[in-house]
Amino acid sequence: MTYCAAIRLKDGLVFASDTRTNAGVDHISTFRKLYQYGVEGERFMVLQTAGSLATSQAVFNKLQTDIDQCVESNINTVATLFDAAQMVGECMRDVMTHAQKVANDNNSGTFTSSFLLGGQIKGQKPELYMIYPEGNFIKATADTPFFQLGEIKYGKPILDRSVSYDTDINHATQALMLSFDSTIHSNLSVGMPIDFLIYQNDSFTMPKGRRIEADDEHFNKISRYWAKALRNTLVELPSCPDDYWG
Known part of the structure; x- marks a missing residue:
């Protein structure tokens, strides 16, 4: 299992993905997701994934190979983010179809992956898409500014309560960190390190991003502050009315 999330805000985009793919008593695997x-000064895109690692890696490799071999139509030459989402969806379907034939397996769920694609092309507004295993996709809106993949249930309430399209990008980043912190505390299959990336609208830069390790000072400080704030708030809540006690 994994956890990926991306937020589209009025001022930018925030992306985060954990790197754990297999958790057990004696084995933990880490892979970038x-x-x-993009092209500096022209376009910027981020692609995140959850699901079959083999399918996801095949899609990433195909997209990068097309770029490296200067195929006329690749993710760095498409006209719009919509076209890029279509390209990812088509690539995923091709990979899954081939994998099923090789394995002679009718259980398509074995090979499924989902993707989040966000970014901006010069002259266009930033966009964020969720691409389903079937290859179809939906776009984030001002009313629905974030998408999640994988183990979403522990981190979703934090984002639901604290993030909107108008949220300051710094506050949204902190909320996303807390979303991961809550998920990691509640589910062993999601773990460090976490890849974080922030993009400012209309900058058309290729941000380096940051990999947050288990000993990251800022992340752990936010985690401690959040835990303390929850405990303090719990104590300060109004007492239950007498009729609650029967």
């Missing part, structure tokens, strides 16, 4: 594409 957030990849960046």
Whole structure:
């Protein structure tokens, strides 16, 4: 299992993905699930994934190979983010179809992956898409500014209560960190390190991003502050009315 999330705000985009793919008593695997594409000064895109690792890696490799071999139509040459989402969806369907034939397996769920694609092309507004295993996709809106993949249930309430399209990008980043912190505390299959990336609208830069390790001072400080604030708030809540006690 994994946890990926992306937020589209009025001032920018925030992306985060954990790197754990297999958790057990004696085995934990770490793989990158957030990849960046683009051309400095012209376009910026981030692709995140959850699901079959083999399918996801095949999609990433195909997209990068097309760029490296200067294929006329690749993710760095498409006209719009919509076209890029279509390209990812088509690539995923091709990979899954091939995998099923090789394995002679009718259980398509074995090979499924989902993706989040966000970014901006010069002359256009920033966009964020969720791409389903079937290859179809939906776009984030001002009313629905964030998408999640994987183990979403522990981190979703924090984002639901604290993030809107108009939220300051710094506050949204902190909320996303807390969303991951809550998920990691509640589910062993999600874990450090976390790949974080922030993009300012109309900058058309290729941000380096940051990999947050288990000993990251800022992340752990926010985690401690949040835990303390929850405990303090719980104590300060109004007492239950007498009729609650029967």
